[in-house]
Amino acid sequence: MLEPAAVLLGAELPICGTWTGGGNLDPDSGSDVPLLAASSVIVKYGTLTAVHSASFAVKAREVVSLLGANGSGKTTLLRAATGIIPISAGLLQCQGENAAAWLPARFVRSGVIHVPEGRHLFPEMTVLENLRLGALAKPGGANVRLERVFALFPKLAERRSQEAGTLSGGEQQMLAIGRGLMGDPVLLILDEPSLGLAPIVVESILETLAQLRREGMSMLVVEQDVHVAVSVADRCYLMETGRIVLEGDPASFLENEKVRHSYLGLSDS
Amino acid sequence: MSPSRWLGLGAAFALLFAAPYLPFRTNYGIGLLVLAIMYGYMNLCWNIAGGKAGIFSLAHGAFWAIGAYTSTLAYQKLGLTPWLGMFLGALVAALTAAILSLAFRARVRGIYFAMISLALVFALQGLVASSPWMGGATGLFIPLKQDLANFSFVDKWPYATVITAMFAALVLFLIAIKEGRLNDAWLAIREDENAAEALGIPTFRYRVIAMAMSAGLIALAGTFYAQYVLFISPPTVLGLEVMIGMLLGTMIGEIGTIIGPILGAVFFVAITELIQAAIPPSSSAGAAGGLIVYSAVLIVVIMGAPHGIAGLVRARMAKVRNQNRETTVSAKPFDVGRLAEALKMQHVTDFGAEILRVEGVCVNYGGVAALSNVSLRIPRGKIVAIIGPNGAGKSTLFNVLSGFVAPHSGEVHYSGKSIKGIPTYQLCRDGLVRTFQHVRLFSGSTVTENLRVGARARSKDIGRTVDDISHALGLQNRSQHLASQLTISEQKRLELGRALATKPEVICLDEIMAGLDHDEVVELSGLIRAVNATGVTVVLIEHVLKAVVNLADLVLVLDKGVTIAYGTPEQVMSEKIVVDSYLGQRASRGMSGLVGGGS
Amino acid sequence: MNAIQTIVSGLLAGAVYVLVAMGFTLVFGVMRIVNFAHGELVMLGMYGALVLWTQWGVDPLLSLPLVALAVGAVGALMYRLAIRPILAAPHFNQMVMTFGLLILFQSLILLAFGGDLRTVNVSYADLTIIPWGIVISIPQLIAGIIAASVSAATYIFLERSTAGSAIRACAQDQMGYALVGGSIERVRLGTFALSAALAGAAGAVITPFSVISPFVGIDITIKAFLIVLVGGLGRVEGTLLAGVIFGMAESVLNRLLPSGFATGVLYCAVIAVVIARPRGMFRGSVG
Secondary structure (H helix, E strand, O other), X not given: XXXXXXXXXXXXXXXXXXXXXXXXXXXXXXXXOOOEEEEEEEEEEOOEEEEEEEEEEEOOOOEEEXXXXXXXXXXXXXXXXXXXXXXXEEXXXXXXXEOOOOOHHHHHHOOEEEEOOOOOXXXXXXXXXXXXXXXXXXXXXXXXXXXXXXXXXXXXXXXXXXXHHHOOHHHHHHHHHHHHHXXXXXXXXXXXXXXXXXXXXXXXXXHHHHHHHHOOOEXXXXXXXXXXXXXXXXXXXXXXXXXXXXXXXXXXXXXXXXXXXXXXXXXXX | OOHHHHHHHHHHHHHHHHHHHOOOOOHXXXXXXXXXXXXXXXXHHHHHHHHHOOOOOOOHHHHHHHHHHHHHHHHHHHOOOHHHHHHHHHHHHHHHHHHHOHHHHOOXXXXXXXXXXXXXXXXXXXXXXXXXXXXOOOOEEOOOOOOHHHOOOOOOHHHXXXXXXXXXXXXXXXXXXXXXXXXXXXXXXHHXXXXXXXXXXXXXXXXXXHXXXXXXXXXXHHHHHHHHHOEEOHHHHXXXXXXXXXXHHHHHOOOOOOHHHHHHHHHHHHHHHHHHHHOOOOOHHHHHHHHHHHHHHHHHHHHHOOOOHHHHHHHHHHHHHHHHHHOOOOOOOOOHHHHHHHHOOOOOOOOOOEEEEEEEEEEEEOOEEEEEEEEEEEEOOOEEXXXXXXXXOHHHHHHHHXXXXXXXXXXXXXXOEEOOOOOHHHHHHOOEEEOXXXXXXXXXXXXXXHHHXXXXXXXXXXXXXXHHHHHXXXXXXXXXXXXXXXXXXXXXXXXXXXXXXXXXXXXXXXXXXXXXXHHHHHHHHHHHHHHHHOOOEEEEEOOOHHHHHHHOOEEEEEEOOEEEEEEOHHHHHOOHHHHHXXXXXXXXXXXXXXXXXXX | OHHHHHHHHHHHHHHHHHHHHHHHHHHHHHHOOOOOOHHHHHHHHHHHHHHHHHHHOOOHHHXXXXXXXXXXXXXXXXXXXXXXXXXXXXXXHHHHHHHHXXXXXXXXXXXXXXXXXXXXXXOOOOOEEOHHHOOEEHHHHHHHHHHHHHHHHHHHXXXXXXXXXXXXHHHHOHHHHHHOOOOHHHHHHHHHHHHHHHHHHHHHHXXXXXXXXXXXXXXXXXXXXXXXXXXXXXXXXXXXXXXHHHHHHHHHHHHHOOHHHHHHHHHHHHHHHHHHOOOOOOOOOOO
């Protein structure tokens, strides 16, 4: 059986306070309203249907992972769920409000922050500038959040005047997450955080995610790497050719035939 | 072209030729006719570069002027008759265009090229205006000699006949090359330059041809103009009015066709006359008024009808026509027999011997090693798959072995020879073809046109190859549909078909199964196996592991730029390191029994 | 002395070129649009200054802020009406559009003011200072200084202010900017307006010693484009260096060759450079 992530990863970092997204949501209010929920969402590119009727939800203080192979539609679904591309049909709600027509900036202001695949940092700007831009939508309290990001990622503090484009892959991912945190999120969405990173770096990213989880941050993690996906999550979804085909807790995921088929192509015929 | 079309064309030309001689003609009317036809001719010339080859050039006004100046100077200084001076002008213009085209070698494209071409216009303006022997800023007069031998007439109607003859000749020429090699090459370059190179088209060469040809042809009209108005000067021939007239004409008409530019010319002349009737042309208000109208119309057209007004009409008609077909036709199943017909390779006797070899290849991108010391030997006639997680270097390796990227160290040999320094189009002509991860079809062209471009690479009988491949891939019912109108799976078939039309010896397929559902994967796998059965070596990048397991003879697994396994699918899939790299570095116990248990 | 004079005058001209090219390159960086009509905005600035001079006797250098603002507003309008609709259009359409705008502006001014060449005869138009025997025209000197200052101020704005960071961020990664909650649309509008204002300022500042005609715009656009191409598209530092060099080269050539010839040779030379080094000469060494 898979042990809890916290124990696996050894020493804990001190909790520096909780990430509750400022005044947007009180996670202890006991509200069951999901932070982000999609119901039967269909996403099309022209005539091509990339996502066929997907439904998922992320509640407060929850870490959900969305697992899927290349081309399964998970990034498309994520982009639709954060306003980057439009949904063709279905319901999208952010903290109870209808978010189907929202632009990305609106999601950011509501505390749903998307750290994209490929990171999309500002390559010719310094680490510090990138982080400061992360607080664009919520300038109040930015300095406090900056200190916490540096506490979480000491490497970034060391390199604060270095241009983002010259950082290593792992440092760039840390910067991307840090920039996301600067926006004071209630829900942090990470699209393939482990992509292209060496194993040891992936481990440190996992530690960071576990730390954030301890501090109360809700997260939605989209991954191709099963290990990353199950080790931090409370709940998992599996996506295949545009459909969500499985939902459950991490342990059962690992035992599951479907996961095996998705990843090794070992189904019959 | 159908007989009825020829008849229509013949009638139109007959009318044009006869017009200046008809009883109810007026001098004014003939003058308009001359201008309209000349602009129509010029638009068609510009269209060769702009509409056909996709080169947005703002220098064609200058090439026209070069024609005018060259023949006039040759006439004045050397006494050369303009009938010959015309061709001298065409030569000078073509050479100038060819030199400007060197920019394409330097990867200058699109708007950057447009700007440079504009700079050329102004460079010429400056040079001519400050050269007294070229008439300077005041210009040159052409003596009125009323002499057939010297291209000079008193009346307007001989001019009308000359320009109509030139126009007719150009139209016939354009019709003649319509389904020829030039047109196909230009189509490919215009739609997707990289795909064109991959399909064996030397894009630089054909671009230069388009520029030189269109420049030379338009220069002929420049001489005509000089002989018609008998006065040329930098403001009148090297100004921008000519260029905007051409753009307007092409936009009002439709880019890339024959009728379009003609309609545009007519429209342009009509507007010009209306404006001149309303405002006296000599005042600056007159000049300005005209330009305001031209530019305003141009802007409105661009916003509303990007392919020109005629284009709008055509698109709508095509939509209606194809809608009627939608219900009855869909793609047919594959026809493996036709495939064998198309691809048979009798001359090959060394199946099993090495055909493609990658040796110790390293590729670095800004400090990151995309490939480190990767080697691979591909035997002829086999299917080899390259797999690995995202970022493993598969695409880079693919680009290296298909000649798109040169490795920083290491070598690639195809058929025993190193491919270093060989341009991609040449590799295709030698039998090595690739497809692209994101389908790179010529979306504005029909299925047949797409296939034809592929067939040009190595086929002797183009029509036959296109027909065979079209049937083999079950696309024969969709042959007149635009590639953009096909479904995703049909588009993949077309992409594959187009590559197969090059009659390759080795075909490299880049994630061809992506986005297909289970049945489609099975179908396409069957086709690939059939292709391989004809003797074609297949190299695949794939993520859809079911396909890999079923198709591949050999599998290479990459991770972070390094080979981690190479062997048969069974061998490779049961290696722990492969399982780890796909499922994460520290797979838990639950995963250990997964491999080796399935089929 | 002649040589130094040529160089000095070239430097001053270069400063103005930098101001024009800066706006041009900003628009390219943020929107990937090459604005054929950019030089027309400079020309509008000249005419704006002309009007204020002839109507109210305001010296062009004093009317500069107002002119810059006015042309900036025209730029904003131009963006909203003509540029925004074609942002996603094929390059061909974008080119035809801005080319059409070029002709439109040129013709509107032609209609309004006629094609006659105008000048603004300020009192200090012929003043010169002669340090160490080098003759420097006062209007050109002032123009150069103002242009350099405005360029410097713009550079500082881009590097230090929040709005400036937003512009740079948008130019470097639009998606990233949207995901931190920024409005790409507002940045585009602001950038276009800023670029127009800079062009208008350049127009006003050269009015005291230039010939004003509706046809100067195109020449300026081509020069701005060639400078930006040499300096590296979208790179402000490269533009700076290239602008100054261009100014000097033009000055030198004007000295050695008759005027039309100089332009011809200069353009041909730049075309040759671009063909040889298409990515811009300074891409590796600056920024």
